[in-house]
Amino acid sequence: xxxxxxxxxxxxxxxxxxxxxxxxxxxxxxxxxxxxxxxxxxxxxxxxxxxxxxxxxxxxxxxxxxxxxxxxxxxxxxxxxxxxxxxxxxxxxxxxxxxxxxxxxxxxxxxxxxxxxxxxxxxxxxxxxxxxxxxxxxxxxxxxxxxxxxxxxxxxxxxxxxxxxxxxxxxxxxxxxxxxxxxxxxxxxxxxxxxxxxxxxxxxxxxxxxxxxxxxxxxxxxxxxxxxxxxxxxxxxxxxxxxxxxxxxxxxxxxxxxxxxxxxxxxxxxxxxxxxxxxxxxxxxxxxxxxxxxxxxxxxxxxxxxxxxxxxxxxxxxxxxxxxxxxxxxxxxxxxxxxxxxxxxxxxxxxxxxxxxxxxxxxxxxxxxxxxxxxxxxxxxxxxxxxxxxxxxxxxxxxxxxxxxxxxxxxxxxxxxxxxxxxxxxxxxxxxxxxxxxxxxxxxxxxxxxxxxxxxxxxxxxxxxxxxxxxxxxxxxxxxxxxxxxxxxxxxxxxxxxxxxxxxxxxxxxxxxxxxxxxxxxxxxxxxxxxxxxxxxxxxxxxxxxxxxxxxxxxxxxxxxx
Amino acid sequence: xxxxxxxxxxxxxxxxxxxxxxxxxxxxxxxxxxxxxxxxxxxxxxxxxxxxxxxxxxxxxxxxxxxxxxxxxxxxxxxxxxxxxx
Numbered sequence: 001x002x003x004x005x006x007x008x009x010x011x012x013x014x015x016x017x018x019x020x021x022x023x024x025x026x027x028x029x030x031x032x033x034x035x036x037x038x039x040x041x042x043x044x045x046x047x048x049x050x051x052x053x054x055x056x057x058x059x060x061x062x063x064x065x066x067x068x069x070x071x072x073x074x075x076x077x078x079x080x081x082x083x084x085x086x087x088x089x090x091x092x093x094x095x096x097x098x099x100x101x102x103x104x105x106x107x108x109x110x111x112x113x114x115x116x117x118x119x120x121x122x123x124x125x126x127x128x129x130x131x132x133x134x135x136x137x138x139x140x141x142x143x144x145x146x147x148x149x150x151x152x153x154x155x156x157x158x159x160x161x162x163x164x165x166x167x168x169x170x171x172x173x174x175x176x177x178x179x180x181x182x183x184x185x186x187x188x189x190x191x192x193x194x195x196x197x198x199x200x201x202x203x204x205x206x207x208x209x210x211x212x213x214x215x216x217x218x219x220x221x222x223x224x225x226x227x228x229x230x231x232x233x234x235x236x237x238x239x240x241x242x243x244x245x246x247x248x249x250x251x252x253x254x255x256x257x258x259x260x261x262x263x264x265x266x267x268x269x270x271x272x273x274x275x276x277x278x279x280x281x282x283x284x285x286x287x288x289x290x291x292x293x294x295x296x297x298x299x300x301x302x303x304x305x306x307x308x309x310x311x312x313x314x315x316x317x318x319x320x321x322x323x324x325x326x327x328x329x330x331x332x333x334x335x336x337x338x339x340x341x342x343x344x345x346x347x348x349x350x351x352x353x354x355x356x357x358x359x360x361x362x363x364x365x366x367x368x369x370x371x372x373x374x375x376x377x378x379x380x381x382x383x384x385x386x387x388x389x390x391x392x393x394x395x396x397x398x399x400x401x402x403x404x405x406x407x408x409x410x411x412x413x414x415x416x417x418x419x420x421x422x423x424x425x426x427x428x429x430x431x432x433x434x435x436x437x438x439x440x441x442x443x444x445x446x447x448x449x450x451x452x453x454x455x456x457x458x459x460x461x462x463x464x465x466x467x468x469x470x471x472x473x474x475x476x477x478x479x480x481x482x483x484x485x486x487x488x489x490x491x492x493x494x495x496x497x498x499x500x501x502x503x504x505x506x507x508x509x510x511x512x513x514x515x516x517x518x519x520x521x522x523x524x525x526x527x528x529x530x531x532x533x534x535x536x537x538x539x540x541x542x543x544x545x546x547x548x549x550x551x552x553x554x555x556x557x558x559x560x561x562x
Numbered sequence: 563x564x565x566x567x568x569x570x571x572x573x574x575x576x577x578x579x580x581x582x583x584x585x586x587x588x589x590x591x592x593x594x595x596x597x598x599x600x601x602x603x604x605x606x607x608x609x610x611x612x613x614x615x616x617x618x619x620x621x622x623x624x625x626x627x628x629x630x631x632x633x634x635x636x637x638x639x640x641x642x643x644x645x646x647x648x
Contacts, residue, residue: 202603203610203628205621227607231614346604377579377604400582417602422581 002166002192004158007151010190011038011068011119021190022061023169024198029061037062039114041069041099047112050096052076056083057100060176061198064186066099071122071147078130078142081177086412094130094142124148131179133274133349143274144315152297152312153183153277154191159296160281161243161268164217168242170196171210172219179274180247184219204229211237220267221248221347226255226376228262238264245270248347250335253288271335276320277313280332291332302328306339343372345380345418355380355420358409364390364402367429371442373422381422382406383442385429394425399452422446427455430501448474451494455502463502463531467494467544471523486521491544491552495529499540499556503533506558513539515554527551567639574635577612578605590635606632613638619645 005013017032045053053070055077057063070077078095080087083102091098098106122128128147172185189196194217201207204227211218211234218241225246228234244263247270260266266285271292272278279300280292294300298311301319307326308319325336341352352370359368359382368384384406386394394402403423410419430441444450451473454466469475469486476484492512499505521527525546532541543553571585574594578601588599595601601609609632610621619642621628631641 199625202625203607203621205610206625223604223607227611229611229614231618232620377608400587403582415602417604421579 002158002164002194004155005191005193007147007154007187007191008122008124011035011072012121014119015193019193020195022064022196022198024059024061028195029198034061034065035119036114037065038068038072038119039116040111041066042072043069043112043115044109045070045073045075045099046115048097048109050075052078052095052097053109054078054080054091054095054098054102055100056080056098056102056177058175058200059198060172060186060196060200063100063176064190067186070099071126071128072119074126076127076130076144079132079177079179079182081132081175081415122147124151131182131274146315149277149313149315150183150187154188156278156296156298156311156313157183157188158192165215165242166192166194168194168215168217170194170217170219171201171207172197173201173207173224174219174221174248175200178248179277180221180270180272181219183278184245184247184270204232208232208234208237211240213240215240215242217242218244218263220244220246222246222251222255223248223346225251225259225267228258230258230262232262234262238262241265243268247272249344253284256284256288272313273322276309276322277311279307279309279311279322282332289334291329291334293332300328300333302326307333343378343380345372345378345414348415348418350380350414350418352380354413355382355410358413359384359406362390362406362409363387364393364405366390369429369437369442370420371439371446373443373446379422380418380420381424381442381446382420383424383426383429383445385427386425390425394454399423399425426453427458448472449490453498458502460503461533461535463498463529465498465529465531467498467527467529468525469521469523469527473523476523484523486523488517488552491517491521492554492556495531495540495542495544496556498529499531499533499542502531503535503540505533505540506538506560508559510538510557510559513555513557515552517552518550519548519552521546521551525551563639563643566643567635570635570639570642573612573616574599574609577608588635593634594632594638613642617642617646 015031017030019031020028021031021034022029053075055066067077078091080091088106097109099109102108124147126147127144129145130142131145133141170185170189172181174181176182176186185196201210241263244267246267251267251269256266266283268281268283270278271280278295279298280294282290282292284290298309301308305325307322307324309322310319314320323338323340323342325339327334327336342349343352355370356368359365364386366385366387368382371381373379373381393405407419424445426445429437430445431437452468456464456466475486475490479487527544527546530543538558539555541555544551567590568585571588575583613619631637
C-alpha cells in the first residue's frame with residue numbers, strides 16, 4: 001500500500017524532507033530537493049505577466065518541478081510532444097512564453113531564487129494543462145485539462161493496482177510530454193510517493209541495465225515491448241520487475257511470448273486516449289486475447305456501434321464518444337477497430353483521409369489511397385495514380401524522385417516514423433470483379449512478387465509496358481544462388497495477370513502456344529512487354545524484350561468457363 | 563573498413579526493409595536519422611537489434627554514446643570494428 005497525496009495537496013501537505021522522489025544520473029533526489037526546485041520555478045513563473053507556458057524538457061524531475069512551479073504560480077502548462085521548429089511556430093500563437101529546453105530565440109524562462117512562501121493547496125478546477133493528440137494528422141488538436149481530471153485519474157490508477165510495491169522505482173521508455181507518460185511516469189509516482197527515474201530509457205540495453213539495479217515498475221509502449229532484445233541477459237531485470245505497463249497503441253499478440261519470457265510477465269495494457277484519458281486495462285497472462293476492464297470510476301456504454309465513456313478524467317459529466325468499435329459484455333469489452341479511417345503507426349495516430357487529401361494537393365496525381373500495411377512494423381503504403389505531370393516526374397527523374405516530392409507534402413502532417421514508406425504507381429486503381437477498389441486489391445499491389453510496372457500505351461487490342469523485377473524479388477531466391485534468373489513460370493504468370501488487368505479476357509486459361517524463352521532475365525532488367533489481344537480467338541500474344549534483345553514470346557489462349 | 567561500410571549499408575536497407583534504394587544511394591557520411599535517410603528512433607531500435615544479430619555487438623546503455631554511433635554509416639562501421647575487437 002502507498003500513502004497517497006492528491007496532486008492538489010502534494011506540496012501543501014508534503015512528505016518527510018528525506019523522502020525519495022526521483023533518481024537522476026544515479027543520484028537520489030529527495031522531497032526537500034523537489035520542494036526547493038518547485039519554489040524556484042514558482043518564483044520564475046510568478047514574476048512573469050503571462051499565464052500560458054509551453055513546457056518541454058527531457059529530464060522528468062526538472063519537468064515535474066517546472067510543472068508544479070507553474071501550477072503553484074497559477075499558470076497553465078501547454079505540453080507539446082517535441083520542441084521542433086514547427087511545434088515552436090504553432091505554439092507561439094497560443095502561449096505567452098516557453099519554459100525548459102528551447103532555442104534562444106524562444107527566450108526560455110530563466111529559473112529564479114526559490115521563494116520560501118509556504119505552498120497552498122491547488123484549485124482542482126484550475127485550467128492546469130493543455131495536451132495534444134499524438135501525432136494526429138493535420139493540426140494536432142489541443143485538449144485542455146483541469147487539475148481535477150488529472151488528480152482523479154491518478155487516484156483511479158492507484159485504486160486499480162493497490163498492491164504494487166511502494167518502494168519500487170518507476171522507470172520509463174515513453175516521454176512524459178504525452179499524457180500517458182505524464183500520468184504514469186511522473187504524476188502517479190509523485191502522488192504515491194514512489195521514486196521515478198528522471199531519464200527516459202531509449203534502448204533495450206538501457207532498459208535491461210536500469211531494471212537490473214533495483215525493484216522497479218516499467219512504463220513502456222509497444223514500440224519497445226515488440227523489440228526486446230533476446231540476446232541480452234534479462235535475469236536480474238526480470239527479478240526486479242514488479243510490473244510493466246504498455247500504452248500508446250495496441251500491443252500485438254506476437255509480442256507477448258517475448259515479454260513473458262524476458263520480463264517474466266505480460267504487460268498491464270492501458271487503453272485510452274489524450275481526449276478521454278485512461279479508459280480500461282487488461283493483462284494477457286496466458287492468452288492471446290483478453291477482455292478490457294474499465295478503470296475504477298469509468299462508466300461505459302455503446303451507442304452507434306462505438307464505445308462511449310463517462311468518467312472523472314473527462315472535462316464534464318457527459319458521455320463522450322470514442323472512435324473505437326467495441327463488443328461490450330458482462331466480462332468487459334473487446335476492441336473491434338476504429339470507426340473512422342484513423343490508424344496508429346508506431347503509436348502515432350494518423351488520419352488516412354487527411355494524408356490522401358494532402359497527396360492530392362501535389363497536383364501530380366489523379367487519385368491517391370493510403371493503406372496501413374501489416375507486418376512486424378506497421379507501415380503506411382501509398383497507391384497513387386499519377387497525372388501527366390506526375391508521370392513526367394516518374395519517367396524523367398525516377399520513382400524515388402516522385403516518392404520524395406509526394407513525401408514532402410506530408411512532412412508537416414505526420415511525424416517521421418509515421419510517413420509512408422511504400423509507394424506504388426499503378427496506371428489505375430485496381431478494382432475487383434464488382435468494379436470496387438477494395439483494401440484487398442490495394443494490398444495486393446504491395447506483394448513483394450509484383451514487379452515495378454509502367455504502362456506506356458494501351459488500347460482495346462494492344463498494350464506496351466515496362467516491367468522490372470528488382471534483385472530483392474522473392475522470384476530470385478534460390479533460382480539460382482550464384483546466378484539469379486527470373487523463372488519462366490513467373491514471366492508467364494505476370495503476362496497473364498497484366499493481360500487480365502488490361503483486356504476483358506475470357507475467364508479460363510486453355511493453353512500456351514509457341515512459347516519460347518530465348519534469353520534469361522537477370523535482376524533489375526528493364527523489360528518491355530508487348531501484348532496483343534485477338535478477341536475473336538480469345539488469345540493474347542506476348543513478347544518480352546530489353547536492351548539485351550528478345551527474352552521470351554508466345555501466345556496464350558483463353559476460353560469461356562467450362 | 564570500406565567493405566564493412568558497404569556491408570552496413572546493405573544491413574540498413576535489409577533490416578529496415580527500405581524500398582527504392584540501393585547501398586550506393588547511401589552517403590557514408592550523411593546523417594542516418596531525421597535528415598539524410600530520414601530514419602527515426604524506431605529505426606534506431608531495429609538497427610540496434612540487427613547489428614547485435616549480425617556482429618554480436620551490443621550498444622552501450624549510455625544514450626549519448628549510442629547517438630554518436632548512429633551518426634552515420636562511417637561512425638557505425640567504426641563502432642562495429644572496434645567493438646568486435648574487444
